[in-house]
Amino acid sequence: MANRIFVALDTPDLDRARALAQKVRHHVGGIKLGLEFFCAHGPSGIRAIEEIGLPVFLDLKLHDIPNTVAKAVQSLAGLAPAVLTVHASGGRAMLEDAKAAAHPSTKVVAVTMLTSLDEDDLAATGVAGSAHDHVLRLADLAREAGLDGIVCSGAEVKAAHAAWPKGYFVVPGVRPADGELGDQKRVVTPRMAADHGASMLVIGRPITRAENPDAAARAIAATL
Numbered sequence: 740m741a742n743r744i745f746v747a748l749d750t751p752d753l754d755r756a757r758a759l760a761q762k763v764r765h766h767v768g769g770i771k772l773g774l775e776f777f778c779a780h781g782p783s784g785i786r787a788i789e790e791i792g793l794p795v796f797l798d799l800k801l802h803d804i805p806n807t808v809a810k811a812v813q814s815l816a817g818l819a820p821a822v823l824t825v826h827a828s829g830g831r832a833m834l835e836d837a838k839a840a841a842h843p844s845t846k847v848v849a850v851t852m853l854t855s856l857d858e859d860d861l862a863a864t865g866v867a868g869s870a871h872d873h874v875l876r877l878a879d880l881a882r883e884a885g886l887d888g889i890v891c892s893g894a895e896v897k898a899a900h901a902a903w904p905k906g907y908f909v910v911p912g913v914r915p916a917d918g919e920l921g922d923q924k925r926v927v928t929p930r931m932a933a934d935h936g937a938s939m940l941v942i943g944r945p946i947t948r949a950e951n952p953d954a955a956a957r958a959i960a961a962t963l
């Protein structure tokens with residue numbers, strides 16, 4: 740199986756992003772670029788990283804009315820990212836329109852519940868019940884809207900995969916057993932995420948903040 744690790748290059752510095760990508764390229768399967776990088780460099784920055792030759796996951800977590808999201812997705816279609824995110828809570832029409840506007844080769848996946856949130860945070864937003872149920876409900880919505888998959892934590896991916904065997908499951912909040920959590924709350928090890936059905940493991944700081952990012956990526960890949 741191809742390397743499922745996508746390294747999250749969360750930096751506004753293009754040279755640093757490029758240098759990190761070059762360092763770890765032999766031990767990851769792709770690169771994740773998100774808001775921090777995109778707000779600083781836009782489409783030309785994405786193209787610069789795409790030149791490295793690895794698949795790019797564009798994690799913009801789009802969330803707005805259906806027309807606005809569809810037009811944004813259309814504007815990104817020329818970049819043909821391997822994977823693009825929208826927020827599941829945008830609702831069914833937004834999800835359907837996002838998928839229809841995307842490049843045919845792009846997997847559009849819906850963020851369910853951010854891995855930086857726990858059930859107290861969920862309750863504070865007015866959603867009663869467990870993280871597990873919330874994620875599975877939004878996974879159903881994404882599947883019914885014709886999306887390719889979801890983003891969820893490693894704690895829910897096994898159940899989500901069982902309910903949607905052909906889905907594509909992106910799992911961030913991945914930490915080696917002794918890793919610092921930072922702002923992540925729903926966390927699993929790389930091995931657990933992989934064993935429980937993750938299609939992609941998104942790993943940022945445990946690699947990018949390591950003294951030797953190449954060695955860190957290699958060590959994590961060796962556990963899978």
Ligand SMILES: O=c1ccn([C@@H]2O[C@H](COP(=O)(O)O)[C@@H](O)[C@H]2O)c(=O)[nH]1
Nearest residue numbers: 747773852853854911912941942943944
């Ligand atoms: O629920 C989510 C959705 C996206 N992310 C993104 O993944 C990486 C994780 O980085 P780490 O440094 O490994 O914590 C980051 O880019 C987030 O924007 C997420 O963490 N949780």
